[in-house]
Every structure is written in C-alpha cells, then in structure tokens.
C-alpha cells in the first residue's frame with residue numbers, strides 16, 4: 560500500500576511539473592497563430608543558460624538586437640561577416656523559431672562605405688548591401704525591417720536628416736523596398752519606427768508616408784511599431800489611442816507588428832498595464848501578427864535603469880509577464896472597427912455633432928448633411944455603451960441613453976468624427 564502511495568505521489572509530481580512546463584507564452588501564442596518574440600543580445604552570444612532557457616521556453620520568434628545591423632554584418636564592402644547572425648539563425652532553426660530581420664537601412668550603426676554623399680553611388684551601394692544580406696538569409700528570415708526610423712524624432716512630419724536622405728533624397732525609402740523585393744519576393748517587407756504607437760503627429764506622418772508608398776506601387780507589406788514606452792503611458796486613453804492608430808494601418812491591408820516593446824518605470828503594476836494594453840490590441844486586431852519584446856532581463860536592456868522588461872535581474876518573471884500570460888490564456892475576441900473617422904476632438908464641434916451643454920445634460924444635435932445620422936457611444940475600453948440614430952434639427956440628450964450612475968469619459972462616434980465627452984455627477 561505504501562508503495563502504491565509513493566508511486567502515485569511521484570506521478571502527481573511529474574504531472575504537476577509537466578503542467579507547469581506547458582505554461583508558456585509560446586504555448587498559447589502558437590495556438591493563436593501569433594508570433595511572440597524577443598531580441599537576442601549579448602546574453603545570447605555568451606550562451607547564458609538562464610537566458611536561453613527562457614527564450615526557448617517562452618518565444619517562437621527571435622530578432623537580432625544588433626548582429627544584423629550593417630556595421631556588424633557588412634563593415635567592409637563585399638566582405639560580409641555573417642558568423643554572429645548565423646549563430647542566431649542556427650539557434651532559431653534548432654528550436655523551431657521564426658526570425659525577423661533587423662535592419663537593412665538605418666541611419667545608425669550603418670557601415671561607413673554605404674552612404675557616399677552622392678546619389679548614384681549610394682543607391683548602388685544600398686542595392687549591393689541589401690542583395691548581399693538578403694540573399695544570404697533567404698528562406699531563413701521571414702520578414703525584414705527594410706527601412707528603420709526614417710522620420711524625424713520630433714513629430715514634425717518631416718523625414719529625418721540622415722546620410723541616406725542627404726545622399727539619395729526622400730525616395731531612398733522607395734528604392735530600399737524595391738531592391739529588397741527583387742531579392743526575395745516571398746519575404747515580408749516592413750517599415751519600422753518609434754514614437755508611433757498612438758494617434759498623433761508622428762504616427763500621422765508615418766501613415767501618410769506608408770500610404771504614399773502603397774499608392775506608388777512600392778512593395779511594402781508591414782509596419783513595425785517599436786513601442787518603446789514608459790509606465791506613465793498607463794492612462795485610460797492609451798487603449799483607444801493604440802487601437803485606432805493600428806486600425807487605420809490595418810485598413811491599408813498591411814501586416815502590423817509590435818517590434819521592440821519595452822516599458823520603463825519603477826511602478827511595475829503600471830508597467831504591466833501598458834504591456835497588457837498593447838497585447839490586448841494585438842489579440843483584438845487580426846492584422847497584428849507579431850508581439851516582440853526588446854530583450855529578456857532588465858539588466859541587459861539598452862534602457863536598463865528603467866527596468867523595462869518582463870524578467871527581473873534574477874530572471875524571475877515580473878507582473879508584466881503575468882499580465883501578458885493571463886491575456887494569452889484568455890484572449891479577448893476580435894473587435895469590430897469603430898464607425899467613422901478616428902480623429903478624436905475634445906472641443907465643441909465635431910463634424911455633424913454639436914456640443915450643446917455640459918455633463919449629464921449634454922445634448923447632441925445633428926447639424927450635418929447626413930440625415931439620419933447613426934452614432935455609437937463607447938467608453939475608453941472600447942465597449943459600446945449606447946447607440947442611437949439622430950435626426951437633423953432634433954437634439955438628442957445623452958443622459959437619456961446612459962445608465963443613471965455612469966460617470967467617466969465617453970466617445971461619441973459618427974461619420975463626422977469623434978467627440979470626447981466627460982460625464983460627471
């Protein structure tokens with residue numbers, strides 16, 4: 560009898576261990592068809608066991624934090640050194656992971672020989688670099704960040720003043736995509752930038768640029784949102800800011816990817832909220848195919864003082880890890896895009912909607928050409944609170960549509976735009 564209990568005990572232990580092993584980002588992401596990834600930096604190159612164990616357990620996608628940048632791969636023209644990047648490819652293939660390529664055309668960590676200051680020779684060198692690198696990784700890298708950070712850091716809508724721009728002119732972006740597509744027509748080609756996660760001036764200029772490329776028949780297939788965020792971004796508006804922004808890029812028929820996510824801040828609960836918001840949008844919008852974090856452990860991050868990653872210095876998971884796991888385990892349903900325009904206005908008049916009052920007695924009037932005008936009222940989590948149809952000239956009192964106890968910010972959406980309304984008691 561004693562023997563039986565021992566055997567049962569051992570079996571239970573093994574079962575529990577197996578169950579614990581099964582719990583991982585990768586398990587759930589694979590089921591959802593999501594690329595869940597991380598950047599491999601120097602802990603990978605050092606072969607640190609704790610690091611590699613986490614990567615193998617949690618992720619189905621990897622990207623080189625540095626080793627596929629021009630200065631490392633192709634420092635001397637025609638003498639590429641693929642040794643460090645190939646180690647990453649071997650590792651990924653051995654563990655059944657996909658590889659994002661990062662990055663072909665960037666103003667930083669560029670090889671000195673490429674930009675000459677003169678248009679024709681720089682174009683020639685760009686083409687040669689792209690061919691050399693993409694040929695080598697053909698079939699092993701499923702998508703490339705072809706152009707990285709071409710827009711100005713400050714959201715001015717202008718292109719970044721870089722060697723690329725000075726040597727070639729603004730159409731260097733077009734040329735890079737065209738060259739890349741010729742080398743590997745099966746590879747998905749991305750534009751990648753930071754400071755573009757939410758609706759705003761910089762994401763507007765990225766949208767305009769990408770739309771122009773598509774209109775000109777340039778082979779661009781995706782947009783990468785680096786998502787270098789801070790815990791202070793954990794405000795209720797973040798969710799819709801990201802979602803509406805992502806929705807407009809998805810409407811262009813592009814793949815979307817979160818490519819380098821990290822969130823600085825000492826408040827790890829707030830940090831978790833920001834990660835969670837981005838994962839929620841990822842799971843809600845089918846166009847978002849990848850969610851990639853920029854490293855494994857805080858101490859190894861380029862922003863290490865801000866403790867921005869999912870694992871602490873002892874390789875222990877942080878609240879953000881738990882928040883992401885919970886969402887992956889129990890994913891939200893895909894959402895229906897909001898009707899109408901996505902420009903949020905906080906003023907009085909938005910298109911056909913007229914702001915006539917304050918708080919609960921706010922009434923809306925259809926002053927536009929569309930009659931009757933359907934409206935939908937959402938809270939900041941994107942939940943539909945009420946919908947109605949407005950007739951021209953007849954005011955609609957918001958209070959009549961809401962539960963009596965409702966307070967908070969609402970978004971009244973119509974074809975004419977979005978009106979932001981604060982409902983107070």
Ligand code: G3I
Nearest residue numbers: 600601624625628661662667668707753785819853860861
């Ligand atoms: O490889 C040299 C090494 O030989 C030398 O001993 C050491 C001394 O500091 O420097 C090493 O190179 C550093 C490299 O990281 C590898 O650690 C570079 O100086 C350093 O500039 C480089 O920083 C990287 C940075 O891009 C610039 O390429 C960061 O690790 C990397 O996280 C960061 O990643 C970028 C993305 O590619 C694009 N988006 C923004 C993101 C953050 O800046």
